[in-house]
Amino acid sequence: MELGREEDRPQFLLDSLTVELLIKVLRDQDLPIITLAECRVVCKKWKAIIDGSELRNKIWNKSVLLYYDECIDNSAYFCFRDGWITRNITLGPKHVVAADGGLLCFNELFSTEYVMYNPVEDKFLTLTVPHEIDRVSTVFDGMLECIMVGLVVDQSTKHFKLVLGGVLVPDRRRSLIYDSSTSKWSWIIHPFPSLLNWMEVEWHSGRCVVCNGCLYWLVWDPRVMIKALLIFDLREETWNVLAEEVMEDKPGALQILAYEGCVCLLAMDWTDVEFDGRGYDGNFLGHPMVRRMDASLIRRTRDLWVMEDGRAFKIYASGGSDVFFVFEQEGEDLEVAKYWAERDMMFFLPEPPFRGAHELHLWGRFPHAIHDPWCVIIPAPGVNAEQEWITQQQRHL
Known part of the structure; x- marks a missing residue:
């Protein structure tokens, strides 16, 4: 029996579908997000379709x-519902160093280069701070040092x-x-606020x-025991600071997040505090x-485990009503x-494809090396065409 030539063999059934029909199949079958993501590796055609506007928004919505x-690798892990x-x-x-509206901002200590990354488009934009602005130097010995980095995105x-x-x-006032x-x-014309010891606060x-x-x-300034809430008004471009002395404190003892149109504070010190009794009563709550x-x-998290005395966690939100809880303690499974x-x-979300190695017990030895690897963003599909965004050369799922 004569073997057929390659070009005479029938094509894979899905390869013969038109782009319009394939979009309809992938879009309207209510496939899990993780399934759509996995479909990106089938072939270049499928990848282009799923990264297109009709399906991309379904994944990142x-x-x-x-x-x-x-410190572990150069992989970013984005968690969806399933x-x-x-x-x-x-x-x-x-x-x-900052995240908002679907953009991540990367930077190295003392570097003048800030890299914006959009995970939806898988594109990045490099911003370099000029060594001189309005004939005023911004760097010392070729290095740029600042205390705070903030990012806001217009959706x-x-x-x-x-x-x-x-x-x-x-x-430090600039x-x-x-x-x-x-x-x-x-x-920025308005001066940056001064506290007693910014050299410690910056770490x-x-x-x-x-x-x-x-x-x-x-x-938090550990040397003079001052905790401060810094506020920058983007419309007025003005700074404000609310500071208070604390008798005893430690890194991570108070968490801050945006939730349902407000800035929320949550005490994280579990020492001799009942699970349902956690709270914060400091002066910062006087801000409107x-x-x-x-x-x-917070009490509803009790239903997620069987422990009686409560369990330490970190909480993350991005301004909306959804909240993520990360349970990451030394010697225990990451959840x-x-x-x-x-x-x-x-x-509970699916088990992470990694094991967190971000341990706060290293704080005393390497204070400058501690960076919280977790954050929450609301994706903003697409990037502004006026900037020169560059697609990454390598892509992995």
Whole structure:
């Protein structure tokens, strides 16, 4: 029997489908997000379709939990409701210093280079701070040092602003801002607030929280026991600071997050505190935009495990109603849970494809090396065409 030639053999059935029909099949069959993500590796045709606007938005349409720890590898793990998507980051060993609106900002200590990354498009944009702005130097010995980094993204226009607060040169009272709508760096006129010991505070700065046109940072000075809430008003481009003395404190004892249009504070010290009794009563609650975290929501996490005395966790949100809980203790399995507001339910997410190695007990030995690898973003599909975004050379799922 004569063997048929390659070109005479029937094509794979799905290869013969038109692009329009294939889009309809993938879009309308209510496939799990993780299945759509896995379909990207079938072939170039499928990858182009799933990365297109009709299906891309279906994958990246809710709050997404991110894990990225450059100390382990250069992979970023994005968690959806029913699975994880892995993206290889080819930007080098940089830290995530800010995140908002689907964009991640990477930077190295003392570097003038800030890299914006959009995981939906898998594209990045490099921003370099000029060594001189308005004839005023920004660097010392070729290095840029600042205390705070903040990012806010306009979801409708996809433009963003990047704020660098407490720039070392010419002094700590100066701040820089980058506006993507003008593609320019400029000095912020209003002076950066001063506390007693910024040289210590800079090592303990947390990632910023964006809420109602303002950026918030929660910082801690261990030498003079001062905790401060820094606030930057994007409309007025002005700084404000609320500070208070604390008798005893430690890194991570107070968490800050944006939730349902407010900035929420949650005490994280479990010492001799009952699970349902956690709270924070400091002066920061006097700010009109700041409130306690919803106690009823925190209590509902009791249903996720059987322990009687409560369990330490980190909590993350991006301004909406969904909340992620990360249970990551030394010697225990890493677990991630989510409160899904649309269904008013809490559940554990699939097991992460990695094991977290971010241990806070190293804080005393390497304070400058501690970076929280977790954050939550609301993806903004697409990037502003006015910037020169570059597609990564390598892509991995």
